[in-house]
Amino acid sequence: MSTVTNRTTKTKGKSSPAMSPSAGPAIEAADISFSYGERAALKGVQFDVQPGEIFAILGPNGGGKSTLFRLLSTLIPLQTGILRIFGHVVPHEQLLARCCMGVVFQSPSLDRKLTVMENMRGQAALFGITGGKALQRCQELLEQFGLMDRASELAETLSGGQRRRVEIAKGMIHSPQLLLMDEPSTGLDPGVRRELAQTLEQLRRDNGVTIVMTTHLLEEAERADTLAILDQGRLVALDTPEALQKSVGGDVISIVCQDAQRMCVEIEREYQLSVAIVDGGLRMETSDGGELVGRMMRRFGDQVSSITVGRPTLEDVFVAKTGRRLD
Amino acid sequence: MTRQPTPSPWPATRMLCWREIIRFLRQRNRLIGALAQPIIFWLLFGTGLQKSFRLADQQGTPSFLEYYFPGTLMLILLFTAIFATISIIEDRKEGFLQGVLIAPVPRWSMVLGKVLGGALIATAQGVVFLLLGWLVGASSNVTALLVTVPLLFLTAVAMTSLGFVIAWRMDSTQGFHAIMNLALMPMWLLSGAFFPIPTLSGETAISQIGLHWVMRLNPLTYAVAGVRQHLFEVPLPESFWAPSLTLCWTVTACFAVGMFWGAWRISSRRIGGDLV
Structure with a gap:
């Protein structure tokens, strides 16, 4: 298997913060199946995500995207198959795997009764970042995401686009090497979507972050480096968008x-x-x-x-x- | 290959505890609901039943206003603890919980934060009521007040954890209210909060025997009795059963530890509701 040979190469690794400790794939998923009772949601899904790439999972609603996302985010337990996040085996090294990734859920995870800054500091605490270090990191991120002027406002007063930006900033609090996003464009108008795409591109370019997202939008899928198409629980295609388009004829x-x-x-x-x-x-x-x-x-x-x-x-x-x- | 260590779980605990308190202070109606209602009950029942309630035909036994004081204190703890843990259902619905569930910290740190936050709020409300009672002369001894506070806290931990256990698997607050009325209110009523526990003797009626044992097996009974014994030096007449102070503390401590353990165990299981 090609992943094995990749993982033994140890010459990379120190040059950039984007590089994983193991310098192997960011995510290795092999033969992953999952079912809710009788209903199979995923059937033998297999793929690797390389560090620094934007990886999109495209599929119709009910195709298994959300289940795959929940598995990758470690929200639900693995039933069968192998999952490694930067070499950390899930579920045995789950806490380590969680340290490597920031997760942005589709449904908001902000506490609406807390201010933007309080939400950010709360997230920092969940990752063990406290005191001056937390404050500095939160300010840095709010600055980067253009939210500094809203820092002391309650989360419930923000617009949809602003909330999504806080969500992403929250996900980036511990400077993860991997950002996992579930349908990031849902509920955003086209202008905000473009903004979001730029933000993600910037994160990848400047911070070397690997981005994995689920989507049902073609325009979002087109911007990815690698595209996985999921239908009825099966991975039906896995390649660059260009190669996939060429493969059609x-x-x-x-x-x-x-x-x-x-x-x-x-x-x-x-x-x-x-x-x-x-x-x-x-x-x-x-x-x-x-x-x-x-x-x-x-x-x-x-x-x-x-x-x-x-x-x-x-x-x-x-x-x-x-x-x-x-x- | 250098492995980064997983973060310390304590900041997460502290944050979740702090969040409970902040949210509580920002929602005034909760404050009123948890404090004002029991006080009104206390004043209404206390003065209304003053004439008809008699523990014994002897002088020096507590009046109903006094007798009912520890019970009201427990009701305040119960209300506050329950309202604090009911928020876990909202956390789940609003999506906040999923962010916590995938944090790189062990589950107990989440449970501890939530329970501590709720328990501290409840204890603080209890202390406010204690001071109120002190002002109106329901209790006079300052040392007694101070000793009562840790007992209140232990009870609050037990009640918050109990609330957590119930709320964890629920997907609506309506269901929680049903449990509240069917289980928690009877638990409070049968704790000696409202009426004393009958003793057993040769001619005790069967219903009284049943009542005696139900109340004796209710862990909340020991918290109520403990608080009562700390606040009022005058013991209940011989015809009513009362546990020793040591037993009160032991049972309450075990109740708190046991319920917390239960909350931690139940939170380690994943349920369908994790998926928002």
């Missing part, structure tokens, strides 16, 4: 028409293509979309209400891997 043609079933059969016979019916429309991959669309229009023009050709998006990747649309 040259162009994607989508056709909206009256009788999709009949058209599907006819196109498959005529052009020897594999055609999928997705949400009542037709979808196919081909190397030269422009030329084929012209031929199709001449042949089926009267039956087609719209026909589009485009480069494959992550949506197309998802459809290609699962046969369904993302939402």
Whole structure:
């Protein structure tokens, strides 16, 4: 297994604060399955996260993302499989693993009756940071996240975007090497989302933080270095977003028409293509979309209400891997 | 490979304890609810039942206002402790708890912080009431007051831990109120807080025997009796059962340690509610 050879390389490690003590992967997850009673939520999921990368877990709601997040954050116990966070084996070295990561939950974890600063100092205390050191660290982070002027206000008075920023600042209190985030963009408007993306990019660049996030947003997934697609508890794809898009094929043609079933059969016979019916429309991959669309229009023009050709998006990747649309 | 040590659990305990106190002080209605209601009960019952309550046909036995004083003190502890731990349900709902659950500290430090915070608030309220009683002459001896405070604290730890055990698995505060009415109020009523414990003799009716044993097995009985013996030097008449002071302290201490242990054990188990 490649991870084993990686882990024996000890030449890295001291140069940057981002480097883990073991200089191996930030997260090693092997053969992880989890079920709630009868219902299997994860089935044999396996992946590595490299230090310093942005790793996104994309999938529909109910696909197993949240369960995977809870396992990684050590909120729920591992049932089967192996999980190492910077070399610390979960659950035996769980406390050490927790020291290495900051966790940002989807539902807010702020105490609304405490001020922003009190929330921050509380989080510092949970990680054993107290006194002047805690104060300094909290000020540093509030400064970095542009929240210094709200420090003495109650958390309940903050806007959604500000709250999310405090959540992230909280997660960074102990300068973790890994930031784990569950659907970080949920409930944020597009402007704030862009801001958040910049913040994360900055954390990765300046602090060398590894970022792992779950998402159901394609734009968020596109910005990741590595993308894992989770569907019905299985990992159906794991690669860079570009490689995944390339794997789909040259162009994607989508056709909206009256009788999709009949058209599907006819196109498959005529052009020897594999055609999928997705949400009542037709979808196919081909190397030269422009030329084929012209031929199709001449042949089926009267039956087609719209026909589009485009480069494959992550949506197309998802459809290609699962046969369904993302939402 | 250098391994960083895990952080000390004490700052987490201190923070959670401090948070309980801060939150309490910021919610005035809790303060009023936990202190004013028992005082009103005390004044109403105390003066209302003054004439009909007689421990014995002898002079020097406590009046009902005096008899009921330690009971009211316990009711204050009970209310405050319960309101303090009910917040664990809100913590879970609002998401604060999940952040604590994944902190790199052992579970007991979380439980200790929560319980200590609740117990300190409860004890402080108890002390306020003690001073009030001292002002109106319900008790006079300052040393007795000082000795009573640690006993109050132990009782508060026991009650807060008990509240924690009940609240940990609950997902709504409504359920907690049901338990409060079905279990905690009867526990208080049967602690000698409201009426004394009958002694057993040859001609005791079966219902009285039952009552005697239920009250005797109730750990809260010993806290009430202990406080009563510290505050009022006049003992209860022979016809009522009372434990020795040593037994009162021992049982209360064991009650506190036992309940805290229970709270710690139950919090180490994961439940579906951890997932917000």
